[in-house]
Amino acid sequence: MNTPPLIWTNVLLFAITFLGAAIFVPWYGILQGYGLIEWLAFIGFAFASGLSITAGYHRLWSHKTYKASSSVRFIFALGGALALQNSALHWSSDHRVHHKHVDNNDKDPYSAKMGFWYSHIGWMLREYQAQRYHDYKNVRDLQNDKIVMWQHKYYLALVLLMNIALPAFLGWLNGDILGMLLMAGLLRLVVVHHCTFFINSLAHVWGSQPYTDKNTARDNGIIALLTYGEGYHNFHHIFENDYRNGIKWWQYDPTKWLINLLNWLGLAKDLRVTPQERVESAMLQMQLKRTQRRVANLTNCDEALEKLQAEYELLKSHLADYYKAKKELLEAKRKQLASKQLMLQVEEMKQRFLAQQKNWQMLTSTYAQPIK
Numbered sequence: 001m002n003t004p005p006l007i008w009t010n011v012l013l014f015a016i017t018f019l020g021a022a023i024f025v026p027w028y029g030i031l032q033g034y035g036l037i038e039w040l041a042f043i044g045f046a047f048a049s050g051l052s053i054t055a056g057y058h059r060l061w062s063h064k065t066y067k068a069s070s071s072v073r074f075i076f077a078l079g080g081a082l083a084l085q086n087s088a089l090h091w092s093s094d095h096r097v098h099h100k101h102v103d104n105n106d107k108d109p110y111s112a113k114m115g116f117w118y119s120h121i122g123w124m125l126r127e128y129q130a131q132r133y134h135d136y137k138n139v140r141d142l143q144n145d146k147i148v149m150w151q152h153k154y155y156l157a158l159v160l161l162m163n164i165a166l167p168a169f170l171g172w173l174n175g176d177i178l179g180m181l182l183m184a185g186l187l188r189l190v191v192v193h194h195c196t197f198f199i200n201s202l203a204h205v206w207g208s209q210p211y212t213d214k215n216t217a218r219d220n221g222i223i224a225l226l227t228y229g230e231g232y233h234n235f236h237h238i239f240e241n242d243y244r245n246g247i248k249w250w251q252y253d254p255t256k257w258l259i260n261l262l263n264w265l266g267l268a269k270d271l272r273v274t275p276q277e278r279v280e281s282a283m284l285q286m287q288l289k290r291t292q293r294r295v296a297n298l299t300n301c302d303e304a305l306e307k308l309q310a311e312y313e314l315l316k317s318h319l320a321d322y323y324k325a326k327k328e329l330l331e332a333k334r335k336q337l338a339s340k341q342l343m344l345q346v347e348e349m350k351q352r353f354l355a356q357q358k359n360w361q362m363l364t365s366t367y368a369q370p371i372k
């Protein structure tokens with residue numbers, strides 16, 4: 001395969017900003033020093049631009065996991081320009097292709113199977129998919145969003161306004177224009193760039209696969225810390241319409257918290273959530289698969305496989321019964337028809353499910369031990 005030509009604008013942009021952040025930022029720090037205001041601006045700008053990508057470009061526009069008011073969309077459009085990751089229209093188009101053809105080296109724009117460098121930044125440095133560059137057929141819905149189209153049209157002007165004019169203005173107010181440009185502008189830009197790029201590179205190679213192994217996406221709490229909660233990428237790739245990535249309360253997902261806050265303020269609505277039963281089924285299926293693989297190494301595995309399958313089927317049916325009963329109870333409650341008997345029934349189903357879940361965990365953990 002011939003190597004496609006370089007995209008010089010991108011090569012220079014990434015090289016100059018990276019070298020600038022690595023050389024000029026510390027140089028100015030030693031020479032002049034940075035104050036608290038500049039550090040706070042660095043953090044504030046990092047969250048504003050990073051969350052505009054994750055809550056705006058990603059979960060709102062690419063996946064439509066919730067609806068947001070025009071004021072929120074306007075702020076995300078500005079924050080997206082601050083992040084300098086192309087327009088929301090273009091980003092979402094690429095991202096929808098990524099989900100549709102994940103890991104397909106010919107189609108996925110940042111396929112992880114092409115290697116770490118390629119999925120991290122390499123894909124933007126050469127004209128790998130030039131034929132698709134202006135094809136916005138998969139984002140027709142977004143073309144009806146006036147804010148998306150406004151941002152797309154004035155993208156370059158907004159980038160300059162947000163990345164240069166705004167930090168320069170704040171620096172002027174604070175009495176050090178260059179210091180603010182280096183911290184809230186340059187250093188922040190490079191850090192947020194690479195943190196977001198980690199979602200395409202690191203989050204497809206490092207971590208666990210609790211929900212699916214049909215693609216390379218991984219769940220990783222450390223990556224979540226760097227990516228505003230997007231490190232739960234294994235969950236995201238199987239349930240892409242869910243507004244959450246970290247579904248457990250202790251998982252770090254500030255993007256989800258922001259969407260919840262917007263919802264509470266009346267600025268976001270129709271938050272989409274995957275039914276818990278589907279999430280649990282996916283996890284069970286993965287546990288079954290993994291254990292089957294381990295058991296297959298045993299000399300006399302047929303009996304063990306049979307037992308495993310039987311316990312799995314039983315757990316699946318208890319799971320289905322419990323969630324069905326729970327749904328019926330909710331429905332009855334809505335119609336104010338919930339009886340004590342129905343509540344007891346749900347409780348019974350729940351206990352039956354939990355007991356079988358315990359059996360299942362014991363069985364799978366037996367096979368998780370190294371075979372002697």
Ligand SMILES: [Zn+2]
Binds near residue numbers: 058063095099236
């Ligand atoms: Zn996505």
Ligand SMILES: [Zn+2]
Binds near residue numbers: 200204233237
């Ligand atoms: Zn991905």
